[in-house]
């Protein structure tokens with residue numbers, strides 16, 4: 001058990017990005033915060049509140065020290081995208097300070113909204129994140145070979161082009177690919193392709209890729 005902090009650190013899952021996808025409890029915690037910490041994209045959702053705001057950068061060690069130090073005097077709310085339990089830096093905070101010093105507020109994950117948008121279940125899916133994790137590509141290949149339904153988080157360089165080229169070069173064929181872009185946001189776009197016809201497809205912004213085995217009877 002870690003050292004008890006004066007104020008618990010609240011980690012709020014902000015959903016895929018639009019304010020209307022925030023839960024009531026998330027909004028309540030954000031309203032009662034003294035300090036909000038998050039990416040510029042998430043902090044901009046609350047531009048109309050005069051709560052102190054701190055933008056995160058990629059130096060997570062420094063970020064966690066700042067959160068701990070602020071929590072001595074203030075009610076700190078850390079904003080994370082989607083759900084805190086799904087590929088998020090909330091794990092680093094919990095590992096550092098202990099769950100007894102944290103409150104976790106779930107949010108709607110981008111993958112939940114992606115599956116809802118294409119009308120498919122996700123209880124039978126498996127997940128891979130290539131977001132900042134190029135090394136996970138072999139895991140993606142393994143999962144696509146083994147499972148009929150795989151959802152992938154991407155980033156600017158570990159993107160659709162890389163995925164389609166890589167899967168085809170591994171001899172994978174006969175898959176349907178849904179490209180779910182900017183979910184809940186202004187430029188939202190959901191498109192369906194065959195794996196073999198993806199090479200010229202352009203993608204902009206945040207996206208989740210869902211790879212299904214064709215003729216799969218799964219819903």
Ligand SMILES: C[S@@+](CC[C@H](N)C(=O)[O-])C[C@H]1O[C@@H](n2cnc3c(N)ncnc32)[C@H](O)[C@@H]1O
Nearest residue numbers: 016082083086109110153154182183206207208
């Ligand atoms: C660091 S991960 C965080 C995932 C988050 N915890 C969740 O539950 O959705 C960021 C990745 O999630 C996906 N993502 C987040 N928001 C999205 C959105 N609005 N539309 C499409 N994909 C999104 C993208 O693949 C993005 O690169």
